[in-house]
Amino acid sequence: MSAQEKSMSVSDEMMIEMNGVHKWYGQFHVLKNINLTVKRGERIVICGPSGSGKSTLIRCINRLEEHQQGEIIVEGTELTGNLKHIEQIRREVGMVFQHFNLFPHLTVMENCTLAPIWVRHMPKQEAEELAMNYLRQVKIPEQAEKFPGQLSGGQQQRAAIARSLCMRPKVMLFDEPTSALDPEMIKEVLDIMIELARDGMTMICVTHEMGFAKTVANRVIFMDGGEIIEQNEPEEFFANPKNERTQLFLSQILQH
């Protein structure tokens, strides 16, 4: 994607706003004063050493984790204990997990139609047509009637992406989507994600795939010790990292 192509899809509409967010696990301070805004159509890659709080950060956005200070606003709705709001936000925010988390007792098709039928109250046939569309988009339409256990890792992750897309989310969160995959399967998942980006999906990805970051991201964020250390456009971020911790991290990860 060219730089122009990248910035074209970004609008001024605010999708996610995090202001002064703090989180603790017991006594452990995992997120420290996080300030982050994401606009519609933006694609953000978050990287950083393990334990830096990057997964926790995106899991706070759909409240799989609870923050204890500051505010998180998704699409104009603030995330509090209000269950109605949480449900509303979760419907609009899709998530892809490191370990796929497909439902093993349901076929791929049923995995995809479960939420549209039960949450969106969609007729079964319509839900199946929708699911088939997305399964075609992730290039596994022929696997629809199989169970997750019968698919390869890459196919499972693509099925999981299709499952999320079936809810027609406005934002997609990716939590290290390729780190549990064998090398030869990483590309098939990344290709799907690049295509999604081309279509203008708002995305936040936690990943170490720096090639992917260079290709699609509008912004790369580096986190360490629960803080956002540095954020910048990918060209600048990789060419001139400002903070020494960023430099160290990049030198370690780019050596390979």
Next chain:
Amino acid sequence: MQQQYEAGRHPDLPPPLVERGAVKWVRDNFFSNATSIVLTAVAVYFLYKVVPPFVEWAFVDAVWDAHHRNECRAKGEGACWAVLRARIAQFTYGFYPAHLYWRVNTAFVLLFIALAPLLFEHVPGRRYLLWFSLAYPVLAFFLLWGGLGLEPVESAKFGGFLLTIVIGVTGIIGSLPLGILLALGRRSRLLIVHTISVAFIEFVRGVPLITLLFIASTLLNYFLPPGTYFDLLLRVLIMVTLFASAYLAEVIRGGLAGIPKGQFEAADSLGLGYWKSMRLVILPQALHISIPNIVNTFIGLYKDTTLVVIVGLADPLGISRATLADSKWQGLSTEIYIAIAVFFFVSCFAMSRYSLYLEKKLHTGH
């Protein structure tokens, strides 16, 4: 307004007060939502209704010192633990001659010495102790029943917890070799051997232990050659052993199923025969991973020894029957049963903790 820090310099702060220490703990654990508040209320009410009256009955108003039930009742409203003090010897040894208690005690202490090398891997002198473990059953037999210059004691005199332990330990020791054979038989490709093993295992697991004990008490002597006579304890021991062996066989079969196929192939490729590869390669591993479940089977067997009261042996429940039939102590069944329950609870709980510890150790891959 929050203090601002330079990027990367934000210190670890303590969580806000509502997220900290006792306040958080109490809120999270007791009042995190409406359901939790209701549950807490119900639980507190339940404890209030049950615990104080029980403590009052069992401790505050309890009588420890009395010669018969009426004296107890005169002294206090609570539990009459005096009955246990009066009958402690019977509950422990049954009718074993009092001047020979030392033999039972010795056997009991030696049991732990014999068990130590089997249960724990890091025991000093384990290799020599294992020989002792092997010799223990013979030693214990002569200590308990007499012979070899020791005054003989008949089986009928055995009772109380002594009987519980004798039946439990004999059952598990006797059933181990039989259980291994049955497990191998069930996995065998030889049709007849397989069928016999399956039929035996499923038969024993399909009927209640009590029916097998009834067979021991009513039928077993019919099956023996005319003129031979086994005393009741021996017949019960045989049945308990057969019973435990069927359950152990299934446990060991589970252990065998957990051995990777490569181990069998490796043993075969070394040219070891069936028995050698089983004895040297497969069984040691299978038994090792089955130990937690063997301990669990033992706990079950140990609890099941209480059933022997039904065929008339004097285990702790048998002793309590005799005690309750005594006009001095009539009607104190609650006290006696609670005391026996506490004994079983303590010993079974300890064993189940041990089995849990073993399981954890296995999972972390020694």
Next chain:
Amino acid sequence: MTGETTVFPNPLRWALGLWRDQKHRGTIIQIMALVALLLFIGIIIRNTAINLQALGLEIGYDFLTEPANYDINQHLIDYNSLSSHLRATVVGIINTALVSVCGIILATVIGLFAGILRLSKNWLVSRIMYAYVEFGRNVPVLLQILLFHALIIHTLPHPRASLSPMDGVFLSNRGFYVPQPVLEPAAWAILAALVIAVAAAWWFAGHAKRVQENTGRHYPVFTINLALIIGLPLLAFFLAGRPIGLDFPQLKGFNYQGGMVLRPEFTALWFALSFYAGAYIAELVRAGILAISRGQTEAAYSLGLRPNWTMRLVILPQAMRVMVPPLISQYLGLIKDSSLAIVIGYMDIVATIGGISLNQTGRALECMSITLFIYLGISLGVSTVMNWYNRRVALVGS
């Protein structure tokens, strides 16, 4: 090197050759096992025959039709001391079935509650459940039966001073007395209403599913069906002029008359078996739920599914696969443990045919064989159901 290639007709060497051949060795072992088994059975039969002859006994099942000459205090079918041993056996089987079915239901309820509460975030509740589970599993079931029995006999008052927590319910050491429903002829209307309600609920569930598939609309199926099944018979009850009366127990002399009684033996056995099995079931439920990884819940939540639907559509279907096989063996265990009824005088299979009938007729072999046969039948039936279920729900591809 096999026996066939041996040149010298040396029998020892020939046998050794057979033994060293893998295929033949198998056959030899099989034959030896078979011979040993037949010999063993033969010896037992011979010994038994000789022993029985010496005692002047013959094997025969004719005694089953003779009068049993003993009373059974709880019988759901007609029975008196002149009834045959066979009928006593049937009463025993019914009593075993009654306490087993009641026990299985109560144990499942207790186990489900305790298992779920044990996972509760509420510290106090989860600790109490932990204490219950450990007590239930570590105290012999026989002792628990005796304890419950002792508690009922010794802590509940005499019938004259019995506790009455509700109108018409009396708890005393002679048993729990509750009102007995008395059916008048018009009661069939209620039964009919119930049948219609169940049929309607069945139809509605199907209809709701079709509507959902076609239009996506959801009906609160469970609530509506519950209302149907309870409401319709209730409506019929009032329309038909309340055709079900209640016979209240009344104190006459030293005991109650009328009403229905749960005898102390039944109650103690029922509670103790449920309490014991409930503790094991609680652990199964806990393990079943824990076996479903946290990721499954998170994935369902992130799709916008509510917690209750996540439980119903994602967690329970998976937990059931893990839980049901061990659950059924718990049920089987409970049925077998119900044989301990004999210690408190509840007349089940073992107490009737395996106990008193055996003692009165002296026909140990016949009585024990019948008892064993009944239990084996039950076990075989249960394990057949279990295998069928396991095949049905086996997870594809993992």
